[in-house]
Amino acid sequence: MSMATLPILLLLLAPLAAAQTLGQICGNGGNYTSNSAYQANLRLLSSTLPKKAASDTTLFATATAGDAPDTVHTRTLCRGDTSASVCESCVATAFKDAQLFCPYNKDATLYYNACMLRFSSQNFLANADDHLLILKNTQNIMVDEDSFRLFLFTLLNSTAQWTVNSLRRFTTSTLDLDISPSTTLYCLVQCTPDLTANECAACLQPYYQYTIHYVDSKQGGRILGTWCTMRYEIYPFFQGEPTHRITNLASAVPAYNTTLGSTPVTVSSQSQQPAARSPSPEAQTTVQQHQGRSSRKRAMWILAVAAPLFSILFCFICSAVWMRTRRKGKVNLNHQAAPNRREENALVWRLEERSSEFTLFDFSEMLHATHNFSKQNILGQGGFGPVYKGQLPDLTEIAVKRLASHSGQGFTEFKNEVELIAKLQHNNLVKLLGCCIQGEEKVLVYEYLPNMSLDFFIFDENRTTSVDWKKRCVIIEGIAQGLLYLHKHSRLRIIHRDLKASNILLDGDMNPKISDFGLAKIFSSNDSQGSTKRVVGTYGYMSPEYASEGIYSIKSDVFSFGVLLLEILSGKRNSGFHQYGDFLNLLGYSWQLWEGGRWLELLEVSILKEIHTTEARRYINIALMCVQESADDRPTMSDVVAMLNSESVILPEPNHPAYFNLRVSKVHESASVVAPYSNNDVTITEETNGR
Structure with missing residues (x-):
């Protein structure tokens, strides 16, 4: 083939x-x-x-x-x-x-x-x-390339022959390279056991060409096929001791000119025994040295002839793969237009029994857990739909988020949250226990957090004393750590896009957990920003570049964090039907107080007596740095965490925040205040006093 x-x-x-x-x-x-x-x-x-x-x-x-x-x-x-x-x-x-x-x-x-x-x-x-799947290590091996080709071919050829002659069609082996520093090559070759010896040999034969051409001089590589596989590395990757060891390199070098199925290579091999070092060069005979040089010359001649042919062939393969990828891309675009029902079935299948910690619930279980979604069990109401308290048969308390049929969010957001948050693990992220997908019913099942959400405490004068300054510091630090994990330390770079007080849940010890990942966006490690024509989020928390141009990045979340920090400090909402002096929002009011040196007036009365003046100024300074109008001026969450944890760091003066010039007029403010600046399809959620 x-x-x-x-x-x-x-x-x-x-x-x-x-x-x-x-x-x-x-x-x-x-x-x-x-x-x-x-x-x-x-x-x-x-x-x-x-x-x-x-x-x-x-x-x-x-x-x-x-x-x-x-x-x-x-x-x-x-x-x-x-x-x-x-x-x-x-x-x-x-x-x-x-x-x-x-x-x-x-x-x-x-x-x-x-x-x-x-x-x-x-x-x-x-x-x-x-x-075929061909993988290669990105690092080159620190050995003379010509010598390495000879040794690698010897290792692969010998291991392949042992595999062909084994009953299981499976062999592991090692080859010691007498170089400085000492290096050992580890190899694994396997054929499916239904192949005859000749069929196994025929399957492995072209793999040498692939290895020498695609994986040349790399520290490791593997070729995986439906019928046979071949792999080598400079570290032990297989279980147990190797079945064979190659130690006599002098006699192994001529193996480069052998072909699979011909006379077996003469090597020193041991089965399940420690390897002995190869003889020193002084102990090798002149005949052996001559054979090594002769073999090397023939090998270089073969490579000189074969390399151009392989290059032409490789270009042809790349062209074919590129054309095929283009055709496949067109098919995928059409597939995306398929009905949601098909996507739902696919989601169900890949979620079933995927993890012992993730459960695919039956809708009848949800009805029983929430007493048929009783109004008495409602914990809150959001754009996604109502959230109910429930209890499983094992007495585990749960929070059940039910997608409303009229919800602005749909299956795409539901799927996004299920597949994304199930992969995330952090103390400051809410834990998703499972979901239910049955007909028109879409349900998310979370761990139950008894203290509701952050807005329940900081915006209610009767409950605000429940969160003293010490607890607020823990909450602020926890939110920052959760965002830092999403932006930098998780397997994926994630932009939340809807960080707000009602999406910060509190456990029994008042530790914060970020929730609601329906609008989150996944980035590769090399990307820094993205854009959309459909702006979705909550008025008051959206950065100006996102609201007006649809551009989002980690700095969008930083802006939302800054707004949230000001709300925690002041006990006031940034948006809504409120008036702060001459301003329509908390940002303008905070900036006015900061410029006038009256920033202590921003703090909620209940924490004024607990917080030190310099500490209060530092927190307000950090918040204003996060809500600066220009995204480039805002710090990263790494910077924010460092500033929160260090009292000795001298903080720069912030520039003016976004929306700081929205002043009071006789026209009653509305949630569409940012919409006229946007050419995008805007979907905005307005925060209310309830959840």
């Missing part, structure tokens, strides 16, 4: 969590529809194949379900050094992830550290159709 005829995916080798795919290839076999016979057959196989593979001594299984044209052919292989339980879990995860990465695709291949899964409507079991 030539390089040009195989679907190949080439990736840089990066650290991945065990539950993540190394990569996936979505075939061009067409799509199936929700609730179709093909989906039913695929579901059947997803419930049986993982156990079948785990119970097999070679951790391998194939299966076929259904009649044409809805037949599903599947094939899975777990790495030979994994346990049965890990194998079963990996294959089960692969079936679920297929719906995430290749939704409704009839042909998909997924690769993990522990297993591989391929399913298709076409009988690839018979025609040996393959999908």
Whole structure:
């Protein structure tokens, strides 16, 4: 099988969590529809194949379900050094992830550290159709490149031959490089056990070309296929001791000119035993040195001829992959226009049993937990819908957020929150326990936090004394830490876009937890900002560049944090039907007091006697720095956390905040005050005294 005829995916080798795919290839076999016979057959196989593979001594299984044209052919292989339980879990995860990465695709291949899964409507079991995934380390090995090619080829060739001749078609090995610093190469080669020795050899034969061309002189790389796999690294990546060790490099070098299936390479190998060091150069014979130089010259000649051909072939492959990606992109655009019902079914499938800590509830359980969504159980009301208190049969108290049919938010926001917050773990983020998707009903189930939300305390004169200055400091610090995690320390860079007092929940000890990720946006680590034509959020907390131009970034959240900090300090809402002196909002009023040196007047009366003057000034200074009109002038959350925790840092004077010139007129203010400046589709939530 030539390089040009195989679907190949080439990736840089990066650290991945065990539950993540190394990569996936979505075939061009067409799509199936929700609730179709093909989906039913695929579901059947997803419930049986993982156990079948785990119970097999070679951790391998194939299966076929259904009649044409809805037949599903599947094939899975777990790495030979994994346990049965890990194998079963990996294959089960692969079936679920297929719906995430290749939704409704009839042909998909997924690769993990522990297993591989391929399913298709076409009988690839018979025609040996393959999908290759090639990964390579980004770091070069610190060895002479010519020598390294010889040693790597020797290692791969020897390990492949041992694999071909083994009953399980699985071998691990090591090769010690006598260099400074001392380096050991680790290798793993595996074929599916249903292949004959000749078929296994034929499968592995082209892998040397891929390794030398794509993974040349790298510290590690792997080639993953439906039928066989080959990997090497400079660190031990497999379980247990290697089955073979190569230690006699002098006799191993000529192996570069051998081919798989010919006379086996003469090497010193040991099975499950410690390796001995190779002889010193002085102890090697002149004949051996001559053979090494001769082999090296022949190898360089071969590479000189082959390299241009491989380069041309690589360009052809890249062009083919690029064209295919463009075609696939058009298909995906059409798929996005599919009905929500199809998306809902796909979401349900990939959430089912995905995590022991995440539950897919039945709607009847939600009815029972909330006493049929009784009005007496309502905790609050938001743009998404009402939030109810509930109790599960095990007496666990929960907060149940039910999507209202008239809600401005819809399935997209619901899905965003489910898939995003379930992956986040931080003490200052609310924990999502599960969800319910049943017909028109969309429900989110959270941990119950007995102290409601922050706005319940700071804006109510009867409850404001419950949060003294010490507790407010803990709340401010916790919110800052939660935002810093979202912006910098989580696996994804996340912009919340709707940070406000009612979205800060408080646990029994008054520790804050950020909630409501329905409007959150995910960024790659290289991106700093994004834009949208649909501006959504809460009036009073939106940064000016977002409200007027639809531009959002981590600095948008910083602005919202600054508003929230001023609200915590003053006990006053930034927006709403309030008047602060000559201003329509808290920002203008705060700025007026700051410029006039009367900033102590901003503080709520109940905390005035507890807070030191210099501390009060520092907190107000930080808040005003966060709400500066220009996003570039605002600090990052890393800066904010540092400033909150250091009394010795000299803070710069802030520039004027956004909206500071919105003064009182005889026209009653409204929530649409920022809308005239925007060319975007604006959806604004106005805060009320309730939740």
